[in-house]
Amino acid sequence: xxxxxxxxxxxxxxxxxxxxxxxxxxxxxxxxGIIQKIFYFHVxxxxxxxxxxxxxxxxxxxxxxxxxxxxxxxxxxxxxxxLVFCTIVLVTGPLWAKPVWGAYWTWDPRLTTTLVLxxxxxxxxxxxKFIDDDQxxxxxxxxxxxxxxxxxxxxxxxxxxxxxxHPNVFRSGGGLEKSMLYTLLxxxxxxxxxxxxxxxxxxxxxxxxxxxxxIKFNRGLD
Amino acid sequence: MxxxxxxxxxxxxxxxxxxxxxxxxxxxxxxxxxxxxxIFSFVITSGSKVYNELSVGxxxxxxxxxxxxxxxxAVLIETxxxxxxxxxxxxxxISAIFFGKVLSITIFILLMExxxxxxxxxxxxxxxxAEGIFPIYFLLFGTYGFALLGSLFSFMTIKTRxxxxxxxxxxxxxxxxxxxAGIKGISLYMGAETSDDYIKWFKLLVAFxxxxxxxxxxxxxxxxxx
Numbered sequence: 001x002x003x004x005x006x007x008x009x010x011x012x013x014x015x016x017x018x019x020x021x022x023x024x025x026x027x028x029x030x031x032x033g034i035i036q037k038i039f040y041f042h043v044x045x046x047x048x049x050x051x052x053x054x055x056x057x058x059x060x061x062x063x064x065x066x067x068x069x070x071x072x073x074x075x076x077x078x079x080x081x082x083l084v085f086c087t088i089v090l091v092t093g094p095l096w097a098k099p100v101w102g103a104y105w106t107w108d109p110r111l112t113t114t115l116v117l118x119x120x121x122x123x124x125x126x127x128x129k130f131i132d133d134d135q136x137x138x139x140x141x142x143x144x145x146x147x148x149x150x151x152x153x154x155x156x157x158x159x160x161x162x163x164x165x166h167p168n169v170f171r172s173g174g175g176l177e178k179s180m181l182y183t184l185l186x187x188x189x190x191x192x193x194x195x196x197x198x199x200x201x202x203x204x205x206x207x208x209x210x211x212x213x214x215i216k217f218n219r220g221l222d
Numbered sequence: 223m224x225x226x227x228x229x230x231x232x233x234x235x236x237x238x239x240x241x242x243x244x245x246x247x248x249x250x251x252x253x254x255x256x257x258x259x260x261i262f263s264f265v266i267t268s269g270s271k272v273y274n275e276l277s278v279g280x281x282x283x284x285x286x287x288x289x290x291x292x293x294x295x296a297v298l299i300e301t302x303x304x305x306x307x308x309x310x311x312x313x314x315x316i317s318a319i320f321f322g323k324v325l326s327i328t329i330f331i332l333l334m335e336x337x338x339x340x341x342x343x344x345x346x347x348x349x350x351x352a353e354g355i356f357p358i359y360f361l362l363f364g365t366y367g368f369a370l371l372g373s374l375f376s377f378m379t380i381k382t383r384x385x386x387x388x389x390x391x392x393x394x395x396x397x398x399x400x401x402x403a404g405i406k407g408i409s410l411y412m413g414a415e416t417s418d419d420y421i422k423w424f425k426l427l428v429a430f431x432x433x434x435x436x437x438x439x440x441x442x443x444x445x446x447x448x
Contacts, residue, residue: 119395130382158399
């Protein structure tokens, strides 16, 4: 119990510090101005969502191998939390793009792949919603978790080749200024902590849910 | 190995006989595909710069959408009288049953393509085989990849509460590589002037098919394990 509280406080401290760094420490970018500051949270969320989907992939395989419902809980929780961060990426991206590129959206490979990724994991959650049987739910979603993840590089390359006629709008030249790099790394770390924290909470919630279901079942309430 | 293919062919034969009797699947797919081709004619104009690419895209959209329709029907007939349970109880390799189903769905969609592509050629004034027969390979491998993932997910979704509602939602995001390879590959091939760029797309398509054939071969037992 205590351990969780400490972890919460650490997470909050890190996220607040990250916000502080982004707003007060790091200098404004020369050409893009203040809007560029969205970059730190945008990239961090993107990293977290990819990491979350990787976890879903790994725990889906583990579930199919070992058949333990804990693994399914982790895979599912990770996909759900990952989808939240993926949504953040898709919302912050256009906000940044409008003043800089002049359009909210371009069909750049990275953008499109992220959107497809969002669709795949949204359908993953949808699939779970429509299955009542727990065993089936876990198996089917594990299969989707595996196939969906393997599909992502194929989607990326196909979209990348498909769009070669268009100039690549998003190419970072030169590299980052030191203070910007530090801020980015710090927000990456803070977001990863936030993700782990949320994931742990979500897994616990799932476990409680399963437990309640079991109790209800044992007492003949369900 | 021989027994494996015997099972696979038997399943295919069973589906074929059933289909020849009722013609439910092929007729509804065909009609739907034709409707899509007609509807999309309102969207594009022939003067357009990317006319080839757009039109090839319409073929693929017709194939994919009517394919989804056909997939649902083809798997649904297995649930009548719970015949799928009987299939699962048979002392044969489950993946052979699955791939037999994939084969029959692939053949059904290919049969539909044989009819809609000439119609398409008439309506849109485009012959995708004008430069040679290579687009056939795109259609073959693309259709197989689509039928492969499609059969997997329809066997999954058919047992959910949503039934056929869920299939396109799961399937369409995943088959984007097939769609893009099919559209771009064929239209590059027809464009002809840009050398061998279409080969790259063909390789992507083949890679897609191989990867998912292997992955599904490894996973398929889990789906029917009950």
